[in-house]
Amino acid sequence: MCHLFAHQPQRxxxxxxxxxxxxxxxxxxRLEMAFWDxxxxxxxxxxxxxxxxxxxxxxEVLDHHGEVNNFASLLRCSCLIYRxxxxxxxQEFKVAPILDAAE
Numbered sequence: 028m029c030h031l032f033a034h035q036p037q038r039x040x041x042x043x044x045x046x047x048x049x050x051x052x053x054x055x056x057r058l059e060m061a062f063w064d065x066x067x068x069x070x071x072x073x074x075x076x077x078x079x080x081x082x083x084x085x086x087e088v089l090d091h092h093g094e095v096n097n098f099a100s101l102l103r104c105s106c107l108i109y110r111x112x113x114x115x116x117x118q119e120f121k122v123a124p125i126l127d128a129a130e
Contacts, residue, residue, distance in 0.1 A: 039064075047078045049085050056081075056099050065106040 039061040046055045058066075063077075070080035084105070088095045095101070 045077075047081060049082050056102070058099060058102060062103055062106045065109060066102065069106075069109055 040059050042057050042059050043063060044055050044057040045063070046053065048054075066077055066080065070077045073080055075083070081102070084102075085095055085098065088098075088101065
């Protein structure tokens with residue numbers, strides 16, 4: 028079991044601090060590279076820069092909860108949700124055959 032975890036690329040769990048502006052306020056966020064990679068992927072799919080995506084997410088959380096506690100943890104959990112949904116098998120919809128009334 029540990030082989031799966033122990034053999035992951037070290038780059039994925041090296042952390043990086045990035046400075047950004049959210050609603051005109053300068054801040055910095057420290058995350059592991061695997062999370063930054065995922066956030067870049069999500070932002071690209073949304074047609075946004077990472078900064079714009081993080082600002083949008085921050086504002087949506089603020090609107091929904093009235094405050095944003097531990098934004099870095101929220102980002103990590105968001106990445107886990109994204110990965111779990113993107114790795115879920117796509118369900119195929121099968122159409123039941125139409126039976127002839129004579130059968």
